[in-house]
Amino acid sequence: MNSSDIQFIDDALIDQIDQLLPQTQCTQCDYPRCREYAAAIAEGEADINQCPPGASITIEALAALTGRPVKPLNPQHGVEEDKVIAYIREAACIGCKLCIKACPVDCIIGAGKLMHTVITEECTGCKLCVPVCPTDCIDLLPAPPTEGAPSLWPAFTQAQINKARRRTEIKIVRTATIESERKAHKLEKRQAHLKQEIQAVLARKRKKQIDESRPD
Numbered sequence: 001m002n003s004s005d006i007q008f009i010d011d012a013l014i015d016q017i018d019q020l021l022p023q024t025q026c027t028q029c030d031y032p033r034c035r036e037y038a039a040a041i042a043e044g045e046a047d048i049n050q051c052p053p054g055a056s057i058t059i060e061a062l063a064a065l066t067g068r069p070v071k072p073l074n075p076q077h078g079v080e081e082d083k084v085i086a087y088i089r090e091a092a093c094i095g096c097k098l099c100i101k102a103c104p105v106d107c108i109i110g111a112g113k114l115m116h117t118v119i120t121e122e123c124t125g126c127k128l129c130v131p132v133c134p135t136d137c138i139d140l141l142p143a144p145p146t147e148g149a150p151s152l153w154p155a156f157t158q159a160q161i162n163k164a165r166r167r168t169e170i171k172i173v174r175t176a177t178i179e180s181e182r183k184a185h186k187l188e189k190r191q192a193h194l195k196q197e198i199q200a201v202l203a204r205k206r207k208k209q210i211d212e213s214r215p216d
Contacts, residue, residue: 025104052078083155092137099129
């Protein structure tokens with residue numbers, strides 16, 4: 001078996017594990033996204049009981065897949081709770097966009113200095129928007145009943161899980177593109193400034209040569 005075969009098997013296992021995670025992208029597992037947690041489990045770097053949103057359902061499914069023993073949810077990562085949804089009290093929102101940046105699934109919409117709102121059916125209840133809000137105008141309320149094809153978890157439909165995974169991937173790509181463009185623009189400005197400095201130095205040197213060449 002060559003290295004490409006091993007990589008293929010690893011990727012396939014990561015995909016299987018990722019399918020057993022609820023895609024809240026809440027970071028409670030100590031990884032930035034569900035996909036990274038799945039990779040850590042596949043590589044033996046993380047245990048199967050670090051996902052509070054998935055709780056016992058996820059732990060049992062991961063145990064069956066990986067052959068590891070079922071164990072209680074690790075309290076260091078959180079406790080099992082009912083799903084919540086973020087709501088923004090729009091009258092108190094100052095439009096700072098910090099919650100938009102924090103939302104891993106892009107379910108908050110709004111513009112700078114204008115009120116924001118949450119797309120309820122797409123909110124995973126990750127809670128990441130709450131601590132960044134400077135006006136404390138985000139409330140966590142019980143999630144409404146799900147409507148649609150069920151999934152492993154009663155509080156999530158399969159469509160919600162699939163969309164959360166897809167929107168997370170899209171945001172990762174978009175954020176990387178924006179950052180790359182920002183760095184390129186910064187480099188372009190720095191190069192332009194350096195060019196101006198070089199031209200100024202050359203101009204001063206030429207002026208000095210001209211001045212020195214003039215007869216007294």
